[in-house]
Amino acid sequence: MSEEEPRIGVFVCHCGLNIAGVIDVEEVTNYAKTLPNVVYAVHNRYTCSDPGQDEIRKGIKEYNLNRVVVAACSPRLHEPTFRRCVAEAGLNPYLFEMANIREFSSWCHPSTPEEATEKAKEIVRMAVAKARLLNPLKPLEVPVTQKALVLGGGIAGINAALDLAEMGFKVYLVEKKESIGGHMAQLDKTFPTLDCSICIEGPRMVDVARHPNVEIISYADLLSVEGYVGNFKVKVRKNPRYVIADNCTGCGECRDVCPIEFPNEWDMNMGVRRAIDIPFAQAVPLIYTINRDHCIECYKCVDACGARQAIDFSQEPEEIELEVGAIIVATGYDIYVPEEGNLYGYGRYSNVITGLEFERLILAAGPTGGHVVRASDGRRPRSVALIQCVGSRDVNKYEYCSGFCCMYTLKHAIQLKEHYGREVEVYVFYMDMRSNFKGYEEFYRRAREMGVTFIRGRVSRVIEDPKTKNLIVRVEDIALGEPIEVEVELVVLATAALPSKGSDEISRILNISRGADGFFMESHPKLKPIDTPVDGIFLAGACQGPKDIPYSVSQGCGAAARAATILSKKTWKIEPIVAVVDPSRCRNVKAKCGICAAKCPYGAIRAPQGQPAQVITAMCHGCGTCAAECPADAITQMHFTDAQIFAQIRAALQENPEDKILGFLCNWCSYAGADLAGTSRFEYPPTLRPIRVMCSGRVDRDFVLEAFRLGAGMVLVAACHLPYDCHYISGNWRMKERMEVLARMLTKLGLSPERFRVDYISAAEGVKFAELITEMTEKLKELGRERIMAENQKLKPVLDRMLSRKKRT
């Protein structure tokens, strides 16, 4: 089909008023009709709706279209929808191209409709230029290993594992700690029903452990993950417990003879455990562990264990390899522990504790036997202050809301009232009370009815009375409009929820990104809240952002269902946007080259001596780094070929190039960040002409040279943040190296350094993107057309020469 003359149909979407409210869609449509090879162009209200899609299918039939361009929203949102649509009409889905005129034009330039329309026209022109060169591609199929890995055994991970196991898939549940259970196993009661936390979680923990399809691998670390959707190879290290799991009956006789006590992390270090012990009575799996950091090797436990012979001091860490088709990440959160004396006297004053410490205090099985007492004198406090938003919603600490603190503070207030009634005064210091789920508002009312005093305002200071060890809480009471002081005997801080320790490591191993807040990023905040950008890896629970138990459980089940969409298939299709080597151009045949093999982040290329380089297609993730690095232009990335991108560049810079910023944006971070600038309606000047590549690693230096040869005012290459955010491991690093050399060269040739910019923008940095374009545009104006054109004139002959070897396509 590619041999045929292209017959392109352009469908311009109003998106209700989202596009048509700013952009003159009629004008864009008429303009599209004038573009080469466009044989049909229409506009419709909602192209993605059923009638809209019908129109595309009809258009393909009636006008015998062999390429389709939809000018609408971001391809990150609807490219799959329209690909499916054209496929239904018998067209190869890769003969489709999207022009993003919503996020990149109508939404970010609402006050300059004319310029927005102009920009939309050029974006369509770029899309048509690429569409003319599109080739049909066939999705690749890979076999699927019908097993799953669930990382993290909190309530979210447990539910995900159970659901998958029930569907009949084998599940490996890998937990870092000695027992599964997560934070829920540390809690006393749960809001809003106040049922005992371990009583409802315990049975689930046992269920998952007993399930014939689940294998729990606890006290283990994730070491590495290789492969791709359907075919992950996972390495896990089982840490030595010095107790042989199969022989341990969980009787605890060893613990009873062990002389050594050390702080129990599970009890927030408020109480102790023995050097051989389990973290809490309901631990699953029920296997004792010796902590060699504390053990004095008296071997009393060995004697006590006796004939069972479960204790083995010579155990070594063991590495195991698992093969799975899908991975669910459920690594939860950690609690913010204020640094010594830093916030409200925590660490300095002994009667200031965190919410999680309070849970352990009031829990009957906790270190004080369920008595809420003060550390300073062991007495029961007659007044307690519960301070909210400690570290959360604080631009100097953690900007986000930690979600569940309002509710657990209410819970603590009610619990105190239930336990001690009139004998305790409870004050809650809050900023806003967030109780917006089923039964939560009623819970709030219950607390008020029980006589809890609510004081609205941010606490400025907590000071200790050195004699009584009581605490004086200073707050600006918003209701009264003046500062007040309240003296209490115990202060409980509702501290922020943080991404769990080691999240950075996990994000690197799995190649999934984290937002500005450090929690793992979903693929799309609305439509793909459970998916990660990596196919086959899903998120569940608080690792994606603070959430309470019901929400974590639902997400666990959701992730199981998402994983099952892969596991239930024998084979999985992967996008054919892979790299292909043209053996006739590959230098490696004659000289030793292998640059591509060295630069590929996935080791997907082999370049044996004397032979052309070879791409192992199933391992190629399609970043295109090799295509940009290859000195002989022997590598092509399908769907992002040199010819296609050159066509986009030329289309973008056809008119008034010196007024424009040509931007190469990587799909996962900077393009998504730009999308976010659009969705958030951050306005910036309409100077940018964007070209989407999968990875910034794809940006060939020739692209930049060509842009300047054609007179571009500025060129921007935007990537994921260094060091670890790149979705292709290190594509951004390769780009950085390449561009640094290029920038030096261009400056030497007389280009003002401001005109070539490399920047890093995450999917969450919509503001930064808008600011960047605004700032660049200002610089562009500052430099002035004259100077730019003069520079260009000087540069052109050099660049002409440099690019002459490129085939003119």
Place this chain on the structure above:
Amino acid sequence: MPMKLKRSETDEQLKIERIMYARQYSLTLDKRRCVVCELCEIVCPREAIQVVKPAEGEETTSPRLEIDVELCQYCGICNAICPFGALELKIDGEKVVPVVKFESFPQLIREIEIDDEKCPVGCTVCVDACPLKLITVKVVDDEGREVEDAELYPDEERLRVTVELDKEYCPVCRVCEYKCPYDAIHTQKVIYGHIRVDTDLCPEGCRECVDACPIPEVLQLSEDGKVVVNDLFCVYCGACRVVCPVEGAISLERTVIRHTPVHSGAWNKALEKLTSTKDMTKELRSRAVIKVKESVERRLA
């Protein structure tokens, strides 16, 4: 309240603490009793105790003990081994020695029998002889009342002598036994062994060991300035070896340690270190260090 590890020091004591919400530990070294021997350093299973030699330029020349707040596990082995009773472990304010309570470490047997029936009124030889001042002698009447001035008491027949000894702090040097003119004290050493000083190696005019020895009559200088050893009273603590500037000048070997019976790996290891030669002890310690290092590395790797 986060867990806290604390260290505080005065002229009289060095104290480390582990303060948790529901449990508090302390280990106190009584510097007045500590003779800075090597025993606790040798037996500590976590290498938390170290004898620190003064740095050059420091005022004092005598070594001191340092206890590492992070390494100490509050097991109480040091408390159990110290012949001078200089270390004291407390949990929630009460004296306990967990390793002894759980029978994973023995107690030293201080066998001291005093037959005060034999003591005549007026004799205080043992009180004066005890280098650590642990003995009190009292004269009481038949009703048990203490009599201050026995000579003025009308009826000598009704007087009796009582001898009390703070056993907890006694290393059993046997000086009192030998000095007692009435054969009223019988003791058995806690630690038996040999000690030799190779005077050929001693630097001119050096008397470090003589000054360090807690029992005055064990090491003495002869007229020609050479060190003379009296094995009889030696408690084999090793304080002399700690201060001796010449490697190998003092050879000290412990052969028997009298202790309550236990079956414990920790004790076996301690015994191995205590009774072997200095080099061997070093070797055993460094092996333990390597093991710890390995396990830490394994964890971090």
